[in-house]
Amino acid sequence: MQYSTRIGSSKKKSLSQKFFDLNWFIVLVIILVASFGFAMLYSVAGGSVDPWAKNQFIRFIIGLILMIMVAMVDIRVWMFLAYPFYAVALGLLLIVDIMGEIGKGSQRWLDLGFMNFQPSELIKIALVMALARYFHCLTDDETTQLRSLIKPIILIILPVVLVLRQPDLGTTILIVLGGIALLFAAGVRMWLFVASLIALIPAAYGAWQFLKPYQKQRVLTFLDPEKDPLGAGYHIIQSKIALGSGGIYGKGFIQGTQSQLNFLPEKHTDFIFTVIAEELGLIGGLTLLGLYFILLAYAIIVSMSVKSQFGRLLILGMVFTFFLYMFINIAMVMGLVPVVGVPLPLVSYGGSAMLTLLMAFGFILSAAIHKETSIPRGGAFA
Amino acid sequence: MNPSDANKLKMYTRRATIVSGGMLLLSSALIGRMYYLQVTNRNQYELLADKNRISMRLLAPKRGDIVDRFGREIATNTTDYRVNVIPEETKELQETLKSLGHYIPISENENKRVLKAAKKQRSFLPINIANNLDWETFSQVNVNMPDLPGVQPDMGVSRYYPEKGLVAHLVGYVGSVSENELNGDPLLELPEFKIGKNGIEKTLDDKLRGSAGNSKVEVNVLGRVIRELSRQDSVSGETTNLTIDLDIQKFAANRVSDVSAAVVVMDIHTGDLLALSSTPSFDPNDFNNGISQKKWDALREDIRKPLINKAVSGQYSPGSTFKMIVALAALEAGIVTAEETKFCGSTFKIGKRIVHCWNKNGHGHINIIQALAQSCDVYFYELALEVGIEKIHEMSTRFGLGERFNIGIMSEAKGINPNNKWKMGTQGVRWQGGDTVNAGIGQGYVSTTPLQLCVMISRMVNGGKAVEPKIFSDDDPLSMSNDIGISEKNLKIILQGMNDVYNHPRGTAFSHRSRNKNYKLGGKTGTTQVRRISTAERQTRVLKNNEKPWIERDHALFVGYGPVENPKFSICVIVEHGGGGSSTASPIARDVLEFVINNDKKRNAETII
Known part of the structure; x- marks a missing residue:
């Protein structure tokens, strides 16, 4: 009861006020990260804005505008829209699934005319929003109760099933780990995670049986890439050669032999970090990691001063999703984890991931702008 | 802030700190890995990268001449005028072949062979159309190059015995390297390389052969040559003087x-x-590109x-x-x-x-x-x-x-x-x-x-x-x-x-x-x-x-x-x-x-x- 009175008391910001409250330094860092992408896409095209850099730039501008718009919308609106948003994303995922069924083949995207959109990207942020809202509405006691976990687990499993059917191992991992991180941040009891970890071993065995042969092959090849140097291991070996030969200072912009002479596969998408490391060296790689660090550190620090649990969880969920993209991608190209097809955030060529990640940052910025806004447990517009 | 909210924030802050710690730990693993690949093992990977991109092309040496006591040629080399076509540089391969047909007769079978080869091999590799063209035909093709997209006039070297059968038994002949003649010398593995098969061509092969040069080239993953990095020219074989007049x-x-x-x-x-x-x-020139079965049989069956x-x-x-x-x-x-x-x-x-x-x-x-x-x-x-x-x-x-x-x-x-x-x-x-x-x-x-x-x-x-x-x-x-x-x-x-x-x-x-x-x-x-x-x-x-x-x-x-x-x-x-x-x-x-x-x-x- 007393919370509702506080809604009105929260300071209502004007649009222009919000615009100035935006953390422009962070926006600048985002632009810098994306610029890494433009530069590398220009490089891997042999010094040409076509076919990738120009497209990527246009999408980034659209995404940036979308991000700022998302940031300026009141956090309570996002909380209100969390479930419908989740429902829409899940619906799109279902449509893709059905279309794939009809089209007799795996399809992961919807043709939007100007770009192909992957609903599996959208579901990552939709899930974070839905879970954040769910935990926002729980009391402390409820949070620690086991039965409170039923609903979030269903929220996680539904998209996981659909994504696995595509089949997209990378996205599945992102969804599951992102979901778990959110449950953890929300305060679910620690022993549950420990127990789950133990239970994971037989589960992993079960999942192994469920994997497609090519996915199994990827894992096996990852464990020993030299076993199949001309086949599945080729990508990893070539990527490591490119990275290693880059050394500390790199071979120079548009001078990477592995990438320019096409020894490196998928150099404009999943393996773009390799190009950075080859052409700009350890220094280039660390610079990009540094920029990512600034973005994520800022978000985490801000999250600790956000008044609403929804806002906090929203930020952490987005941060963790963003981090997973980055970590899995870089670990993958360096041969630390299997090749699962996860793009390097804001750098790899591709519209869906770019838009999704910029939207995610939109939510982070929105939560930051509206950090003083506290929301009753019953919901902003309940 | 009510107590529940405060609790939640406290819990969140603790958990978020743990998550952040985890992320930092994982990130440092990435940095460690980068250091391992790019600093510790850099030399090894640099070698592998060079192995990928650098290809050594052997340059075949010019075979030494064999001359008589007054320096007159008995065995020498002639320029072999050839025409190749590079499929990727044509607008339409069949069109180019048709236009080329005005200057060089291309049989139905030839045409088929070329189209088949074009499907099989990489499109930037030349396909041979004709060999041993006379200068007239060759220059006609050269003059009409603008109308023949993808056509590549080429000059190779063939062994030539101007006296044909006159000194054949003495000089012998050359031929393509056979399987059991391979001895690890990469020169012998060049597709067009010829070695002495009989007579002086064989007994003095080492002297006549000369030594191979090489050209270091940068290639892409498909093997296309991007540029030449360095070159060491081949050394021609020595001229052999015979006592023959x-x-x-x-x-x-x-x-x-x-x-x-x-x-x-x-x-x-x-x-x-x-x-x-x-x-x-016999005419030793017949053996250059492998003698035809018919000619060979005729030579073998002749009671003389x-x-x-x-x-x-x-x-x-x-x-x-x-x-x-x-x-x-x-x-x-x-x-x-x-x-x-x-x-x-x-x-x-x-x-x-x-x-x-x-x-x-x-x-x-x-x-x-x-x-x-x-x-x-x-x-x-x-x-x-x-x-x-x-x-x-x-x-x-x-x-x-x-x-x-x-x-x-x-x-x-x-x-x-x-x-x-x-x-x-x-x-x-x-x-x-x-x-x-x-x-x-x-x-x-x-x-x-x-x-x-x-x-x-x-x-x-x-x-x-x-x-x-x-x-x-x-x-x-x-x-x-x-x-x-x-x-x-x-x-x-x-x-x-x-x-x-x-x-x-x-x-x-x-x-x-x-x-x-x-x-x-x-x-x-x-x-x-x-x-x-x-x-x-x-x-x-x-x-x-x-x-x-x-x-x-x-x-x-x-x-x-x-x-x-x-x-x-x-x-x-x-x-x-x-x-x-x-x-x-x-x-x-x-x-x-x-x-x-x-x-x-x-x-x-x-x-x-």
């Missing part, structure tokens, strides 16, 4: 072009082989054996040309003198066997010079028996019979210089008097090559010097030949006999003596039976040569020298199944010797002027 070689080969024959001409003092012909021959170098590989009974050896053995042993005569009544009895002289009327009483000039068989049956095979064998050895000279061309045969030891070794039976009788006229077990016979006569007419035959003119020209230790007196007797063969009215080759008034020629005829004449045949009628099938006819031999006044050149002529030595071989020897001597005089006159 192409003029003489040509003259000799042409003189015997219609028969199956071998002609060897030698400088009796230096051992320089001036001609080494074998007919019929065009692939054999008869001058060094053919082994023949020396026949009467061997009589000088028998004579010298006897003279040196003191068994006979120049004046002593023997009686030839046309037959000779050894044990129960009766052997015949070629002259059915017999020669009557004749001395050793007459016996040589008239080639009396009975005289030498008797003389051989008197001197014995071991002395004959020893004399043969001094004159190079049964010896392989290793002049540096392939398949030089050794022949047989028989004696008792040889017969025991090969047949397990003792040498018989009958064997000696056969050997006395150069039949039976004695077997020689034309090269050996040429060496033999050279040593007889150069004053008994152990001259060695040679084919490469860069061999030491100053090496003095050892004396073989024959007395001058006895050599003179032999020379007189050989002089009389051509120049005495009763000499076997008198009708084919030198027509030149300035000098005379000498020599010895030989006619060797390929088939033994049976007693029955002798009683009825001995078939004349031209009545027998070719393969059963006698071989015609002649060993000669000239000028008699001051011997300088020697010759050996063998015409397989050619009939008589005097009727067939001696005119050939005369013609060639005259050509050699006249040529030599002309050349000397020119040098003096």
